[in-house]
Amino acid sequence: MKRLIYSAMLTLVGATASPAWAQGKTDMKLMQPYLGVLAPDCSNYVLPQLKNLGDSLVVQDAGKAVLTGRNVKPAPKHFGATPPPEFETAFTSDVAGEAMVFVYFRNASGLFAAVEGGPKVMAALPAAFNGGKRSRHCDPNRNAVPG
Numbered sequence: 001m002k003r004l005i006y007s008a009m010l011t012l013v014g015a016t017a018s019p020a021w022a023q024g025k026t027d028m029k030l031m032q033p034y035l036g037v038l039a040p041d042c043s044n045y046v047l048p049q050l051k052n053l054g055d056s057l058v059v060q061d062a063g064k065a066v067l068t069g070r071n072v073k074p075a076p077k078h079f080g081a082t083p084p085p086e087f088e089t090a091f092t093s094d095v096a097g098e099a100m101v102f103v104y105f106r107n108a109s110g111l112f113a114a115v116e117g118g119p120k121v122m123a124a125l126p127a128a129f130n131g132g133k134r135s136r137h138c139d140p141n142r143n144a145v146p147g
Contacts, residue, residue, distance in 0.1 A: 028054060030074045030076075030089075031052070031054055031072070031074060031091065033142065034052050034089065034091065034102075034104055034111075034113075034142075035052050035053065035054055036051070036052060036137060036138065036139050036142060037049050037050070037051050037137070037138045037139075038050040038051075038052075038111075038112070038113045038135040038136060038137050038138060039135050039136070039138055040128050040133075040135050040136075042136070042138035045063060046062055046063050047061075047128070048060065048061045048126040048127075048128040048129060048135075049061075049135075050102060050113055050115065050129070050135055052072075052091065052102060052113075054072065055070075055072060056068055056069060056070055056072060056093065057069035057072055057091060057093040057100060057102050059100075059115065059124075059125060059126070059129065061126040061128075066124055066125070066126065067095050067100060067121060067124055067125070068095065069092075069093025069094060069095045069100040070093060070094050070095075071093060071094045072091055072092070072093045073091065073092050073093075074089065074090075074091055075089070075090040075091060075092045075101065076089045076090070078090035078092075078101065078103060084105075086105040086106060086107045087103070087104075087105055088104045088105060088106045088111070089104050090102065090103045090104060091104075095117070095118075095120075095121055096120070098117060098118030098119075098120050098121050099116075099117050099118055099121070100115065100116075100117040100118075100121045101115070101116040101117060102114075102115060103115075103116055105134060109136070109143070110136050110137060110142070110143025110144075111136070111137040111142050111143050112134035112135060112136050112137070113134065113135055113137070114129070114132045114133065114134045114135075115129045116132075
């Protein structure tokens with residue numbers, strides 16, 4: 001009887017743990033095309049940059065992190081049923097209790113991102129990212145039109 005109960009408990013644990021593991025794997029698969037560095041000028045790492053590292057979203061200035069968002073989650077429906085032109089996807093994160101969102105756009109010139117967030121997040125952004133300014137992905141392969 002103990003073996004039956006133990007076996008049932010292991011099955012229950014396995015059944016409940018699998019969806020969480022699968023979800024994380026799915027999130028990383030969705031995020032893969034957007035990982036990397038975006039910047040107004042990719043030739044100089046000291047200038048402001050956005051970094052999607054998968055487990056964090058980072059805003060850098062002068063080579064140092066200004067904001068680091070944790071608990072990154074995909075938000076493909078960020079704008080609801082009527083997204084703006086060129087919108088592709090978004091990723092949300094948490095910065096000291098406030099939201100920071102990297103919103104990705106794609107057009108014929110490549111892949112771009114803008115930063116949105118709460119008041120403290122927006123106040124801490126370097127001028128290069130204020131007002132919804134978009135930064136281009138620094139990897140030329142990510143800027144190629146899919147397909």
